[in-house]
Amino acid sequence: MSGYDVKQEVTDKYSLRGRVFHKLREDILNGKYEEHEELKEVAIGEEMGVSRTPVREAFRQLELEGLIQIIPNKGAYVTGITEKDVKDIYMIRSLLEGLCARWATEHITKEQMEEMEENVYLAKFHAQKGHLEQLAELDNRFHDIMYEACDSKMLEHQLKDFHQYVLRVRKRTLSSANRGPKSNEEHEQIMEAIKSGNADLAEQLANRHMINAYENMVKSGLHEIYTKKG
Amino acid sequence: MSGYDVKQEVTDKYSLRGRVFHKLREDILNGKYEEHEELKEVAIGEEMGVSRTPVREAFRQLELEGLIQIIPNKGAYVTGITEKDVKDIYMIRSLLEGLCARWATEHITKEQMEEMEENVYLAKFHAQKGHLEQLAELDNRFHDIMYEACDSKMLEHQLKDFHQYVLRVRKRTLSSANRGPKSNEEHEQIMEAIKSGNADLAEQLANRHMINAYENMVKSGLHEIYTKKG
DNA sequence: TCTCGTATGATTGTATACAATTATACGAGA
DNA sequence: TCTCGTATAATTGTATACAATCATACGAGA
Numbered sequence: 001m002s003g004y005d006v007k008q009e010v011t012d013k014y015s016l017r018g019r020v021f022h023k024l025r026e027d028i029l030n031g032k033y034e035e036h037e038e039l040k041e042v043a044i045g046e047e048m049g050v051s052r053t054p055v056r057e058a059f060r061q062l063e064l065e066g067l068i069q070i071i072p073n074k075g076a077y078v079t080g081i082t083e084k085d086v087k088d089i090y091m092i093r094s095l096l097e098g099l100c101a102r103w104a105t106e107h108i109t110k111e112q113m114e115e116m117e118e119n120v121y122l123a124k125f126h127a128q129k130g131h132l133e134q135l136a137e138l139d140n141r142f143h144d145i146m147y148e149a150c151d152s153k154m155l156e157h158q159l160k161d162f163h164q165y166v167l168r169v170r171k172r173t174l175s176s177a178n179r180g181p182k183s184n185e186e187h188e189q190i191m192e193a194i195k196s197g198n199a200d201l202a203e204q205l206a207n208r209h210m211i212n213a214y215e216n217m218v219k220s221g222l223h224e225i226y227t228k229k230g
Numbered sequence: 231m232s233g234y235d236v237k238q239e240v241t242d243k244y245s246l247r248g249r250v251f252h253k254l255r256e257d258i259l260n261g262k263y264e265e266h267e268e269l270k271e272v273a274i275g276e277e278m279g280v281s282r283t284p285v286r287e288a289f290r291q292l293e294l295e296g297l298i299q300i301i302p303n304k305g306a307y308v309t310g311i312t313e314k315d316v317k318d319i320y321m322i323r324s325l326l327e328g329l330c331a332r333w334a335t336e337h338i339t340k341e342q343m344e345e346m347e348e349n350v351y352l353a354k355f356h357a358q359k360g361h362l363e364q365l366a367e368l369d370n371r372f373h374d375i376m377y378e379a380c381d382s383k384m385l386e387h388q389l390k391d392f393h394q395y396v397l398r399v400r401k402r403t404l405s406s407a408n409r410g411p412k413s414n415e416e417h418e419q420i421m422e423a424i425k426s427g428n429a430d431l432a433e434q435l436a437n438r439h440m441i442n443a444y445e446n447m448v449k450s451g452l453h454e455i456y457t458k459k460g
Numbered sequence: 461t462c463t464c465g466t467a468t469g470a471t472t473g474t475a476t477a478c479a480a481t482t483a484t485a486c487g488a489g490a
Numbered sequence: 491t492c493t494c495g496t497a498t499a500a501t502t503g504t505a506t507a508c509a510a511t512c513a514t515a516c517g518a519g520a
Contacts, residue, residue: 015302018302041471051505051506052472052505052506053283053504054503054504056287056473057287060247060290060291061290061293064291064295072244072472072473073472073473074512074513085383089384092329092385095326096322152314154318158322246473247473247474270500272500280474280475282475282502283474284473286502286503302502303480303482304483304501305482306502
């Protein structure tokens, strides 16, 4: 048992602080708040019907997650992500997803393998039908399966962190162009490599998969939505 | 400018919460508290002469840093690191330090290069004299220089995070065996690669540097000090 | 008109009081 | 003796009150 649990598991979703934390994170990722917008403790508290105490604690967590920046005695501000930040994240993720695929090849269970196959199969179906929403859902899930299959709390933690962080840019990328089907083809290749026990290939493919995702995003130019100044 | 600042910069070291946060982190990393030991809000507060409020906020941050685990309505417990966690971290760091060295090769400034050279030179001196304390200090600093030189807030953030996290196992590794001088030799090679603009070599060397550090740690068996059950 | 200092209000930082939950001790009953 | 339920204590969760800090407005003086 690792003593290092993924924060989603640790954080209490049902305490007031937990609710504020999750709600705020969702709102920020969904773009409800502008970048560099100031979040005021009382306002947030009133909006959610709680006092400042749980709000403040949630702020401290969001700060460490990198979603807001707290300037002492001044206020809390929604952080901006620059284009370079996004690029860096994808390069880092590329490496880590590769490592994850390698470890998944070595540690994946029968059940996880089956879910992965089902995921690819279902995605292929929805791709044909043009169900973009389901496709995006399955895409996320594919990566989560791999994160779990790598059998490393530490790596899983890191990857989920990044995943969350770039969600605001990624969210609309899959729905655009024809990245969805292309992405799923790559998933299938990764899956086959894992299944055949070829860790080197799996790593290489997962690596490339991330870079492709990034390049597609740049090509379609959608990430600029979030990097423009408000 | 990245909106994503490293937490050490963000966290106010001079507020009560900041003091509690840093003090607690130091204490945990230094092994003042046993693994799985319960941290009580009032006790910590009284020890530092503050109320529960700043202690609680510090707890939330430490939770996200992975140093403690908070179970709702129960308490805060110092997290344990298993041997596998340590191994995973070093493997992940190996990749990221490699990437960092690559980017540093591309972005290092003249001043940073000079400090790096001075660092290696000084370390060579202290190695000869057997000054283990200074050697450990310089070793840490070398990596920090590289983190800054890579010119990526995102990567710097990640690496500093990991660095902190394994500090409790790493701390005594350098002082043991003859890893210190060996480590510095590797620093020098990395530095030369960066200086000559050979990014591939720099990446490869930094990669290997981490793995060597890990293997040395395993060999000397010192990490078990922290993974034994209290 | 411009600059600067002060006063006022707004906001964050901290302490404390109270509510809710959990752990523990103890005794009744089988 | 063992089990279980209740009462009590301890601890966390939240709300509120107060202190400290920061932003803004306004007016005096040059």
